[in-house]
Amino acid sequence: VLCWFYVFPVYRLPSYEEIVDEVSRKGHVWQKNDTGIHVYRKLLEECCDPLRMFAVTKENSPIGKVLWYDGELYHSHTVSNETFPLFVQEPPLRRPPRRCVVVGNGGVLRHSGCGPEIDNADFVMRCNLPPLSKKYTEDVGIRTHLVTANPSIIEKRFQGLQMSRRAFVDSMRAYGSSYVYMPAFSMRPGTEPSLRAYHALADASSNLTVLFANPDFLRSVGAFWKGRGVHARRLSTGLFLVSLALGVCEEVTTYGFWPFETAPGPAQGPVSHHYYDNILPYKWFHAMPEEFLQLWRLHTSGTLRMHCQ
Numbered sequence: 176v177l178c179w180f181y182v183f184p185v186y187r188l189p190s191y192e193e194i195v196d197e198v199s200r201k202g203h204v205w206q207k208n209d210t211g212i213h214v215y216r217k218l219l220e221e222c223c224d225p226l227r228m229f230a231v232t233k234e235n236s237p238i239g240k241v242l243w244y245d246g247e248l249y250h251s252h253t254v255s256n257e258t259f260p261l262f263v264q265e266p267p268l269r270r271p272p273r274r275c276v277v278v279g280n281g282g283v284l285r286h287s288g289c290g291p292e293i294d295n296a297d298f299v300m301r302c303n304l305p306p307l308s309k310k311y312t313e314d315v316g317i318r319t320h321l322v323t324a325n326p327s328i329i330e331k332r333f334q335g336l337q338m339s340r341r342a343f344v345d346s347m348r349a350y351g352s353s354y355v356y357m358p359a360f361s362m363r364p365g366t367e368p369s370l371r372a373y374h375a376l377a378d379a380s381s382n383l384t385v386l387f388a389n390p391d392f393l394r395s396v397g398a399f400w401k402g403r404g405v406h407a408r409r410l411s412t413g414l415f416l417v418s419l420a421l422g423v424c425e426e427v428t429t430y431g432f433w434p435f436e437t438a439p440g441p442a443q444g445p446v447s448h449h450y451y452d453n454i455l456p457y458k459w460f461h462a463m464p465e466e467f468l469q470l471w472r473l474h475t476s477g478t479l480r481m482h483c484q
């Protein structure tokens with residue numbers, strides 16, 4: 176029995192209260208670890224080749240290439256004369272940015288005053304077309320270099336762009352001339368709305384550049400984190416972006432990653448799920464607390480800096 180214990184030690188996930196407590200005590204302490212950063216970048220390069228693979232490009236997805244959906248089994252899209260022209264020519268981040276920030280949508284950002292710090296980074300990534308109106312600027316900033324757009328948002332918020340495209344095109348102005356990263360080939364129902372979003376922006380001569388997430392990249396990043404104890408049906412958008420950032424940037428800071436109901440710090444008051452609403456995700460879909468623990472581990476080892484308070 177003792178032998179088994181040493182071979183398979185029993186790890187217990189810390190409770191939610193223990194995590195809040197630890198972050199409250201140690202959250203503000205951080206020391207950069209260049210070796211850790213280098214090791215992680217190498218690990219991600221080896222598993223997932225983020226620079227070359229994070230988006231579907233004309234280089235990595237020529238006509239005839241079969242893109243297997245990463246969110247569904249046995250379904251694929253074969254790159255055709257219709258889809259190929261929509262892909263960017265080559266990987267967009269050829270000159271990797273130095274200081275990157277990934278802004279999660281956690282309610283912990285409310286009243287954080289982090290906006291100026293976020294805007295000061297070289298490359299700002301945001302998730303799921305978040306609101307950036309004036310009342311949030313002080314807390315979340317205004318600049319964006321890459322924003323993800325889940326096709327389900329196009330469906331829900333803009334009625335799948337079947338009727339009017341104007342509201343969509345207008346609302347996208349908030350993201351300036353950034354990349355719009357869409358997982359068009361993850362689930363079959365997402366492909367058509369993503370292509371419609373592409374055409375809506377192109378027809379309006381928008382300054383935004385649509386990038387389709389490469390399903391091979393999303394799959395390899397999923398496997399990478401599964402091997403590190405994140406057991407979710409699908410990784411959260413935020414963790415995909417952090418993985419991209421860790422694989423290409425010299426320094427990564429995250430904001431708004433706090434999937435708990437109590438704020439860290441001395442007050443430990445209630446905190447909403449998002450900085451703009453309190454709509455909770457489906458419990459069975461993501462494993463945000465497990466993801467948080469992985470990111471917290473990287474924070475304590477100096478590999479990335481999590482801004483929690």
Ligand code: CDP
Pocket residue numbers: 278279280281282302303410411412413414431432433434435447448449456461463
């Ligand atoms: O669609 P999804 O549930 O992945 O994301 P979201 O609610 O729009 O939030 C964007 C990202 O921020 C998530 O993917 C998480 O990584 C992170 N997040 C967090 O860590 N804590 C929260 N309370 C909310 C979001």
